[in-house]
Amino acid sequence: DAKTTQPPSMDCAEGRAANLPCNHSTISGNEYVYWYRQIHSQGPQYIIHGLKNNETNEMASLIITEDRKSSTLILPHATLRDTAVYYCIANPRSSNTGKLIFGQGTTLQVKP
Amino acid sequence: GAGVSQSPSNKVTEKGKDVELRCDPISGHTALYWYRQSLGQGLEFLIYFQGNSAPDKSGLPSDRFSAERTGGSVSTLTIQRTQQEDSAVYLCASSLAQDKITEAFFGQGTRLTVV
Numbered sequence: 001d002a003k004t005t006q007p008p009s010m011d012c013a014e015g016r017a018a019n020l021p022c023n024h025s026t027i028s029g030n031e032y033v034y035w036y037r038q039i040h041s042q043g044p045q046y047i048i049h050g051l052k053n054n055e056t057n058e059m060a061s062l063i064i065t066e067d068r069k070s071s072t073l074i075l076p077h078a079t080l081r082d083t084a085v086y087y088c089i090a091n092p093r094s095s096n097t098g099k100l101i102f103g104q105g106t107t108l109q110v111k112p
Numbered sequence: 113g114a115g116v117s118q119s120p121s122n123k124v125t126e127k128g129k130d131v132e133l134r135c136d137p138i139s140g141h142t143a144l145y146w147y148r149q150s151l152g153q154g155l156e157f158l159i160y161f162q163g164n165s166a167p168d169k170s171g172l173p174s175d176r177f178s179a180e181r182t183g184g185s186v187s188t189l190t191i192q193r194t195q196q197e198d199s200a201v202y203l204c205a206s207s208l209a210q211d212k213i214t215e216a217f218f219g220q221g222t223r224l225t226v227v
Contacts, residue, residue, distance in 0.1 A: 034215075043116075043203050043218030044155065087155075099168055100145065100205075100216055102155035 004088045009107045012082075018075040020106050022088030025069040030092050033064060034100070035073045037084040044087065044102070047073065078110045114138075116219035118204050124225045125194055133189040133222045137206030145205040145216060146179055146189050155203065161187065194226045 005023040012018040024033065034049040048055055048062045050071070055062045061074040075082055087105040117136040125131050137144050146158040157171040161181045172178070176194075181187040191198055201223050205216040 046215035099160040101157050104154045
């Protein structure tokens with residue numbers, strides 16, 4: 001599985017966009033980029049995933065560079081409840097070969 | 113239930129005792145994961161079940177750890193002769209995976225404390 005690199009921590013002002021970067025320079029063609037987050041004392045929560053096209057859902061947007069070596073998760077209007085550890089994972093989509101391996105993630109602190 | 117259910121939510125055990133942790137995945141989910149998370153640390157992969165395939169046990173830290181999944185549904189993680197370093201939150205997740213991984217849904221975890 002491709003290794004991902006994320007900054008250990010970031011701050012964001014409430015109401016502003018939070019842009020969380022992830023490097024996955026060794027990602028292979030069959031690997032998707034998944035984002036999860038873990039709010040304190042809770043289990044991780046799926047946010048979004050993508051292959052090469054940008055994706056958007058009710059929680060966030062995912063921007064993947066054309067060479068697929070990096071991506072950015074965007075929370076358009078961060079709230080205090082978005083304070084969490086955000087994990088970027090590169091994983092094959094095939095269930096026979098893939099398993100979700102979490103790195104250290106980025107601790108996002110949303111401040112009032 | 114609507115989500116992944118784990119029991120017990122908290123477990124305190126004496127060093128050297130065996131413990132069993134239970135996970136009830138979402139109905140119909142064929143993929144099931146176990147992770148553990150020590151205080152202030154990231155998620156450590158333990159084991160992955162996918163349908164009828166042999167489980168991926170590559171994350172189990174020692175032979176004191178084992179897991180089974182009966183009938184493709186409920187899973188039990190067993191830790192024998194518990195040690196203090198086994199203290200952690202043990203998280204279970206399931207996903208609707210046939211030929212592809214979809215999003216995984218996590219339970220709230222079992223907090224294991226070995227004294």
